[in-house]
Amino acid sequence: MIAGSFFSRYIVSTDHKTVGKQYLWAGLVFLALGGFLAMLLRWQLAFPGARVPLVGGLLFPESGGALSPDVYAKVFTTHGLVMIFFAITPVLIGAFGNFVVPLQIGARDMAFPRLNAASFWILVASQLLALASFLAPLGTASAGWTSYPPLSTNVGTPGWGQSVMVLALLVNGFSTVLGGVNLITTVIRLRAPGMGWLRLPATTWGMFLTSILNVTFVPVLGSAALLLLLDRHLGTQFFIAGASARAGGGDPIAYQHLFWIFGHPEVYILILPAWGVVTDIVSFFSRKPAFAYPLTVGAMIAVTALSGLVYGHHMFVAGLGPMLGQAFMALTLVISIPSAVIALNWLQTIWRGSVRLDSPMLYALGVIIVFGMGGLTGVLLGDLSLDVYLHDTMFVVGHFHLIMASATFLASFAAIHFWFPKLFARRLDENLARAHFSSSLVLLILVFGGQMLAGYSGQPRRLFDPYQYEFLKPLLPLNRWTSYAAFALATAQLLFVWNVVRAFWRGARETDPNPWRVGTLEWTCAPTPVPVENFAEVPQVQRGPHAFDAALQASLGRDFLGQAELVSEAKPQSVGVK
Ligand code: HEM
Numbered sequence: 009m010i011a012g013s014f015f016s017r018y019i020v021s022t023d024h025k026t027v028g029k030q031y032l033w034a035g036l037v038f039l040a041l042g043g044f045l046a047m048l049l050r051w052q053l054a055f056p057g058a059r060v061p062l063v064g065g066l067l068f069p070e071s072g073g074a075l076s077p078d079v080y081a082k083v084f085t086t087h088g089l090v091m092i093f094f095a096i097t098p099v100l101i102g103a104f105g106n107f108v109v110p111l112q113i114g115a116r117d118m119a120f121p122r123l124n125a126a127s128f129w130i131l132v133a134s135q136l137l138a139l140a141s142f143l144a145p146l147g148t149a150s151a152g153w154t155s156y157p158p159l160s161t162n163v164g165t166p167g168w169g170q171s172v173m174v175l176a177l178l179v180n181g182f183s184t185v186l187g188g189v190n191l192i193t194t195v196i197r198l199r200a201p202g203m204g205w206l207r208l209p210a211t212t213w214g215m216f217l218t219s220i221l222n223v224t225f226v227p228v229l230g231s232a233a234l235l236l237l238l239d240r241h242l243g244t245q246f247f248i249a250g251a252s253a254r255a256g257g258g259d260p261i262a263y264q265h266l267f268w269i270f271g272h273p274e275v276y277i278l279i280l281p282a283w284g285v286v287t288d289i290v291s292f293f294s295r296k297p298a299f300a301y302p303l304t305v306g307a308m309i310a311v312t313a314l315s316g317l318v319y320g321h322h323m324f325v326a327g328l329g330p331m332l333g334q335a336f337m338a339l340t341l342v343i344s345i346p347s348a349v350i351a352l353n354w355l356q357t358i359w360r361g362s363v364r365l366d367s368p369m370l371y372a373l374g375v376i377i378v379f380g381m382g383g384l385t386g387v388l389l390g391d392l393s394l395d396v397y398l399h400d401t402m403f404v405v406g407h408f409h410l411i412m413a414s415a416t417f418l419a420s421f422a423a424i425h426f427w428f429p430k431l432f433a434r435r436l437d438e439n440l441a442r443a444h445f446s447s448s449l450v451l452l453i454l455v456f457g458g459q460m461l462a463g464y465s466g467q468p469r470r471l472f473d474p475y476q477y478e479f480l481k482p483l484l485p486l487n488r489w490t491s492y493a494a495f496a497l498a499t500a501q502l503l504f505v506w507n508v509v510r511a512f513w514r515g516a517r518e519t520d521p522n523p524w525r526v527g528t529l530e531w532t533c534a535p536t537p538v539p540v541e542n543f544a545e546v547p548q549v550q551r552g553p554h555a556f557d558a559a560l561q562a563s564l565g566r567d568f569l570g571q572a573e574l575v576s577e578a579k580p581q582s583v584g585v586k
């Protein structure tokens with residue numbers, strides 16, 4: 009019976025909270041895998057051709073324990089794919105979209121609970137396919153995370169490893185789209201009475217807009233993946249041209265368009281949930297309403313709407329007409345305006361707030377710092393003439409890691425630390441969290457700042473051994489230090505692992521349903537641990553998510569109101585169901 013109940017509680021459960029936790033663990037495991045692959049890359053850039061310590065002999069026996077050029081290509085390809093599709097997306101959107109959104113809107117579950125569980129298991133299937141590709145005789149995918157043809161065709165990358173990885177992306181896309189449809193329906197249909205659109209917490213807004221982008225643009229990637237598979241296996245020629253084509257063939261550039269029509273929105277898919285989480289946390293821990301909240305929400309909607317119109321900035325050097333290039337440049341500069349509005353609103357929220365530097369707030373402040381750095385360097389890359397020089401250099405790699413790796417990574421940790429008491433009814437240790445945060449922030453900036461410097465000095469990306477070129481030889485010390493910072497960054501993650509292990513093993517039980525003293529429904533209307541169906545009765549929402557007012561202190565002895573609390577019935581002690 010024990011096994012049976014474990015099976016029904018954790019494996020086939022349709023409870024959105026369990027599904028959220030499943031996404032969390034599945035994503036964290038792949039985050040570790042992606043991080044390991046990153047360490048291999050940094051090893052090669054620091055000590056080109058040297059035997060990889062500890063694991064080299066086991067993993068690369070045929071090249072004496074060192075990476076070969078071919079293996080380097082496989083490692084950066086799978087590192088990028090694993091991180092984006094199999095790690096960060098499941099953690100940020102899968103875990104927190106699932107766990108938090110129904111609670112924040114006052115719903116008992118997602119709109120389609122079975123579909124929700126199915127989405128998770130389809131994700132697992134795609135993760136297993138990705139792992140299976142490593143077993144292929146010619147090895148796994150090696151055409152870059154972009155899988156551009158002709159590199160990704162049978163001619164560029166023979167063997168079934170590349171095919172299985174593309175198939176994994178297709179299956180992963182199904183999971184994402186089904187999850188997105190579910191979340192959109194949930195937010196539209198299952199909001200508790202009184203939960204108007206501007207009363208939605210920013211986290212829910214972020215997840216909602218991201219889901220709209222997912223269901224709109226992931227199918228574009230899916231169709232590109234499908235056509236690529238047909239080219240590889242059924243002899244079609246959608247993307248095949250030149251010598252390997254029969255009778256004219258197709259056009260590899262068409263693939264680039266399809267990929268980036270998806271690929272640029274993907275950046276916003278990853279950052280919108282992060283923006284939402286940061287908007288809420290910055291307000292909560294400054295004890296002030298989010299500054300100009302409707303404007304922040306409007307800016308997030310504007311970014312969502314514009315995100316499909318700027319993708320050409322990834323193709324400035326692919327032979328776009330100059331007029332088209334300029335149009336994409338202008339649109340790229342336009343989309344940076346709402347992003348800047350959101351960041352300025354955060355600063356206004358913090359300004360003169362009664363700031364509490366608990367760990368979720370620290371991670372959120374970290375997001376603002378790295379997002380600021382990544383955003384500003386993005387404006388440089390959006391400039392057509394500068395991009396001609398910087399394109400395909402390590403500058404691009406440093407830039408996008410500041411956003412896609414650093415900002416999403418720190419936002420994930422802000423979310424983990426903020427919701428951990430609700431998720432697991434346990435407390436994480438604040439000192440360990442502070443140590444993890446501060447080391448991670450400094451090291452992230454050193455690693456990706458180092459990559460940007462190398463790129464600015466002319467080092468191309470995806471290069472096995474840059475020092476074969478005379479003009480790049482002086483960059484070896486810079487790359488070594490960048491790698492040392494990366495190894496330290498990986499080591500610093502043990503602080504987090506230890507913190508989680510410690511919390512389950514001998515951490516304090518969290519009995520307070522509202523330890524952060526905030527007003528959103530998950531903290532004020534649901535007990536900890538949250539039961540199946542979440543709420544004893546459906547909350548009647550009275551106000552917005554950030555109802556802080558120092559004046560309340562005198563009458564009520566606390567500075568906030570719950571979203572569903574009636575002022576006439578408010579009691580001095582903190583709200584939160586016991
Ligand atoms: C943990 C710290 C990380 C380090 C040290 C790191 C380092 C690197 C390095 C050295 C490269 C290859 C550069 C080259 O030779 O072209 C790379 C590529 C890449 N990384 Fe990371 N990375 C990290 C985390 C992440 C995360 C969290 C994501 C995504 C959310 C990510 C996404 C990518 C992508 C998309 C590529 C491009 C792969 C390609 O060129 O096809 N990385 N990373």
Ligand SMILES: [Cu+2]
Nearest residue numbers: 272319321322
């Ligand atoms: Cu873009």
